[in-house]
Amino acid sequence: MPEHENNFPTLSVEPVSIVDRVADELRRALFEGELEPGTALREVALAESLGVARSTVREALGLLVADGLADRIPNKGTAVHALDADDIRDVCHARLVLESSGIERWDQASEQARDEVRAALTEFNRLTAGTATSQEITAAHLAIHRALAGLNESPRLLGTADALYAEIRLALAGVDRARGNVREQAHAHGDLVRLLERGHIAEALTDLREHLAGAEQSLLETVPAVDAP
């Protein structure tokens, strides 16, 4: 018998370290809007509040910084990342690149990758039909776009896409205006996928471009206006 044969492929126990738990808790707080952008994340305060050592908190903060969710200024501290207008534009442009590239690969993508797009769309429709938190709808919405980026079938590109969506969630945290264009968006996404299914790639691309332009516009409204000189 081969040595490393895995006879129980469905079984797995992943050890979750305290650092991971702390990082997850911080992420949750960020996305729920409990911690506003710009808030200082003091190591000692967090350590006492969470009942862990400072070094543990420090390492968790390092993870958030690596994800782009927090900024660390040497000798000054770590703070919740605050996106300015340039950040928003950059995130949206990067999204456009990744998702467009995914769409262009629709034909060559695996059936599984395409199914993820369909599944994300139906889940989104299910949520918008019933009563769902604005948070949940946002998550489902992003899941669709994530699936589009997933059409690249590149773990690394999907990883950067995830980082982008995390930043978007950060920008949307606390905003929470249950905008009435949800139904409109639902149609837009449905149309987009329909175009893909029929092989109309070019049309799907322009659809996406318009959709993302709108998204950028509404995201830009979340950034506090700067005072002109």
Next chain:
Amino acid sequence: MPEHENNFPTLSVEPVSIVDRVADELRRALFEGELEPGTALREVALAESLGVARSTVREALGLLVADGLADRIPNKGTAVHALDADDIRDVCHARLVLESSGIERWDQASEQARDEVRAALTEFNRLTAGTATSQEITAAHLAIHRALAGLNESPRLLGTADALYAEIRLALAGVDRARGNVREQAHAHGDLVRLLERGHIAEALTDLREHLAGAEQSLLETVPAVDAP
């Protein structure tokens, strides 16, 4: 007078923490091939060897892991990332996406971004003409591609591109075969940029695709062959 005006853009005092220095030293060792892929990076050994505390080494290792240059397995340790064939293919595909997108934006890109491409090309030509380390040539070669990715003018996309190039340098570490196709590559890049200058975007794209396919092929030769069952 505005408060935060930067009258000396070239001046900056960046406080380099010990963690950063350790991380830089490790990166250097990785790229120079002193540390082979798969090598275990023991925290205590590194700490003693570098004369720093274990926690400092630990944090530096966290940076490398975040960059994808090392893998950390819980309770087992950190090791130099070893790329397999799938990794190579993924990195190359991701490169293609980012650099293609940059090329398509050639017309809309800023003059500065285009100049970076030209500068990288001339620097590459200068190095290949004279006597230069294989390391240096590789760096200059990657600088060209980095400039192509820079045409996106997106800090985030450029960041992921940098991560990809770091992985490539890792794969190329120690290989160091001064391949004779350098001259050929020089011509290829020159042609590519020439096509861009003349606005022949589509041709430039196919040029890039072929070039990257070749690069993928030679990169795949660096991964140790797996034993078939």
Next chain:
DNA sequence: ATTGACTGATTGTCGGACAATCTCAGTGTG
């Protein structure tokens, strides 16, 4: 051949310590 127990090495987390640095209010000086 499988199981179980033991050992040594390594990591994960903790707590405390101290110097370096930043912030800011206060103080003095012209």
Next chain:
DNA sequence: CACACTGAGATTGTCCGACAATCAGTCAAT
């Protein structure tokens, strides 16, 4: 009043030492 200096307090960066948890290998027992 404007300005530079100073000092206290807070916070981070780094170090040290400690200990439990976990892992890899050995070796005996069944």
